Amino acid sequence: MSNSVLSSVDQRTKLVGENRLELLMFQLGTRHTFAMNVFKIKEVINIPKLNIMPGSHSxxxxxxxxxxxxxxxxxxxxxxxxxxxxxEDFAKNIIITEYNRSVQGFIIGEVKTIVNMSWSDIQPPPKGIGKTNYLTAITQVNSEGKSELVEIIDVEKVLAEIIDYDITISQEVLDDDIVSHFKDKKILIVDDSATARKQIRDTLEQLGVTIIERKNGAEALLLLQKWAGEGKRPSDVILLMFTDAEMPEMDGYRLTAEVRNDPRMEDLFIALNTSLSGSFNDAMVEKVGCNRFISKFQPDMLVDVAQQRLREYLAEK
Incomplete structure (x- = not known):
């Protein structure tokens, strides 16, 4: 299967915002089936001649x-x-992907098919498999008359072990007049990748804020609804929410739409922080009502968004 498998990728942007995704299913030389979100994939090609780089990561x-x-x-x-x-000859194809504003290829085995699914059918990996696994989610897919387990890979974790992500905040970005006001403020980060959550947490904690974490949109919405049910406006509890776009059970677009449709929390400042790229994001931000969109991983942009929200918060008081 070549790049023809992705020939209608532009049309797949319509799935974004509908709590749906398409998965490219493939194997790595065993009976296990793995998957990546089609929207992160630029092309699938046969393995070409590679230039070896001495001294590079193993x-x-x-x-x-x-x-x-x-x-x-x-x-x-x-x-x-x-x-x-x-x-030994399992390697047959390369998936060309774009994550966090960078393009890279992954050697895989056989490409199986593409399936269209709802994020509600995508579940977090079982807690019992430990923290060292490389999965963000699992799902069951009916294929050839039988159900099979499909494992969705945490590509951000794979890349973070190769690329040294710097969480240093540029001094020129910091606004000295308001940085001291971050003390006692809370920020909610929502992301299914533990690696991505750590990157954001390690960056923002330098400002002195308290970080609250949730692994997907459904968990985050339950938390926000709990606060609202207790008579607390979420915008009074947390300064803002950073949310990923793609997550099991409920994606960031649906989460944002649910928040905006609830009068108890509709004023919450929401920043979409995603490894997805493309001009569609501007349209999606406007459609669902996010306040800001930034692509991963940009420490200075995370801080800029937090400072923007803090300025607004202080002006409201």
Missing amino acids: NLKGVMNYRGKSIPIIDLRQAIKMRSAVA
Whole structure:
């Protein structure tokens, strides 16, 4: 299966905001089926000749020229530390993806199919598998008359182990007049990737704020509704909410829409912080009512958004 599998990718943007996604299902040389969100995938190609880079990370198998640019190619099976035996020639394709404003390729085995699903059918991985796993979610897919377990890979974790993400905040970004006012303020971050939550938490805690975390939109909405049910306006409890777009059970777009449709919390400041890229995001922000959109991972932008909201908060008081 070549890039023809993604020939209608532009039309798939319509799924965003409808709490739906499409998964590209593939294998890594075993009977297990893995998946990535189609919207993160630019193309699927046969493995070309790779240029080896001496001294590079062990998970990098080389670089290739892609549309005039050199991009890194990652052995996905090795990166997620699969230990089961596989055929030596399992590697058959490369998935070209765009995450966090960077393009990279992942070596995979057979590509199976694309399935259209609701985020409500996507579940977090079982708690018993520990914190060292490389999954953000699992789901059951009916294929060829039988149900099979599909494991959705935490690509952000894979990339974070190769790329050293710097959480340093530029001094010129910090507004000295308001930084001291962050003390005792709380910020809610919503993301299914533990790696992404840590990046955001480590950045914002430098401001002195308290971080509250939830793993998906459904968990976050329950928390906000709990506060509202207790007679507290969420905008009085937290300064703002950073939410990812793609999450199990409920995505960030649906979460934002639910918040805006509830008079008890409709004034909550919401920033969409996502690894998705593309001009559609501006339209989606306007459609569902986010206050800001930023692409991962940009510490200075996270701080800029937090400071913007704090200025507004102080002006309201």
